[in-house]
Amino acid sequence: MKKISILWFSLKELKHNFVMLLISFLLLTSILTAAFFVSVASSDLIGSFFDYISSSSYKTSGEKGFSFTLNGLQYTALDTVSDLPFISVIPDDIMVRSSDFYYNGNELGDHNIMAHYPNPKGKIRIISGTDLTKEVIDSELIWISEQFSEKTNCKTGDIIANNISSNLTVEYKVAGIFEGDDDIDAFLPFGTYYKTMEKAGFYIGTTMTGTISDVANYKKMSAELKKRGIHSESNYDEEIKAITLMDLLLQALFVVVVIAGIWTFSNLCSIILNNRKRFIIHLQILGMKPIQALSVYGFIIIAISMLAFLLAILFSNIFSVYIIDLAKKIYPELGKMEVNIASQLVKGIVVFLITICLVLVRSYKNIRSTELISQLSEVQ
């Protein structure tokens, strides 16, 4: 039997069963729209939350993202994490033992001296002399504050010594003066300090802060750091766990609603086929093969399902965009919410294929029979 013949029968049956098929179509579309809306809204809300806390993080840290605190690492650990997708990894500033430092024979134990990592966003503003950049990270230089310079008459080019041990003294040349800071009197480059202390046989463990851009990297990063045996904490660990759990629950709800939709649709198709059983048996008596009889109804089922899924994805996204706009009017500080059409389409295709398989298998069981005449007697 040719395809156009099947199409002819399909159109005839569509006309004959129009009301039932319309009801099935509307039910399937409604249920799937609700399911996809839950899924899309969940992704939107979660994405928005992460974007929001990223923005909050930006206000305090100067860098937008989620920060990981990596504890107890040595300076060289920067190399071991350099392949990970951090936006930046910056060791926290360290307060050094200032009693070891001397200027013009005077101990600087009353002053605060730090080992500092170059920060492009610049916590410290250099007002004269050389800037602290990554190029000078290992050099034996030191920067002093305005107040320290005035108090001690120390200036650019002078030498400040670090008596690390009885047989090790390192001299740092003053490279520049930075804007007054009540907390810090002087700072060394980070690398310089570490290497000096290592030379002297001292272990310095530090805390590093790594910043990542989004939640996808967050999960990957947590897993990778754990695998490398690096202890880490994030500033939003608890919130992220709660949000991830909420996402899982909403996705589970999506699955349950989809299953309900598919089962309802499948049952309605079974009712339609039962109502048309007499006709289907006649067709087989006249010589139609069981698979051809299935194709007649299969064509209708596939067409209805495909249309229902496409409309469900469309409507769910329209509703989501509407809700997002409404939410932003009420809470303008909410982060960016984007609808991921590609993932919705993939979900839609998977669910569509499962629907078709289930409904067609059930339909074929209804249609296929070796004792046509017994079945005909039952329905007459």
Next chain:
Amino acid sequence: MNISLKERINDHRDRNFTYKKSFSAGGKTITAANDISLCINKGEFVSIIGRSGSGKSTFLHLIGGLLPCDSGKIIVNNHDITTMNANRLAEYRLKETGFVFQAFNLEHQYSVYDNVRIALVIAGVPWSEHRKKIEYALKQVGLEEKINVKAANLSGGEQQRVAIARAIINEPDLILADEPCGNLDSENSKMIMDLLSCMNKSGKTVIVVTHDMIDASRAERLIEISDGVIVKDEKNINTMV
């Protein structure tokens, strides 16, 4: 059962095979057709008669591939249909047989044209040939003027004639009619039997199941079945025209 439907050749070997068909009903096994063995030649007009429940419809349905056989063979034009799967049986019914039922089995919401057309569509006949064939078939049964009428609006006799037109449209060699006049009055019954006689005269093998002796007397051969067993098989010397 060996029903052999073939050319007029005496082959006594066929008569040694038997077929059987049993049904389960209310916890009991009922043998509808028991040890039936016969040979029907091409072009014969056979009436199968018997009381209700004698197994005559079962006999017809087995030949038509509508019921599987418990044991034995059914050979139609050298093909054993008892070994065919569902798809092959569908092909057999499509190409070799035409069915006429007591209940007409038309699609009431379809027109006469579409009811007859169903058989052509299933057979894959080119769409350009449909109208010509349908008009010819309806002309043979005298319903060419009602081609666009809905089947639900036809009388019983007219519906049965449409069923006959549908049964013959693909030009099968074998017409199987199960109580074709069961729901009709005497006038319409005569009309239907006339049509079946015509089919037979044009070379088709016609097997009619009926409990009405008047209808049965139109055939050239009478086979009587009782309790699933053939009790009589004889030429009808008093064939009515």
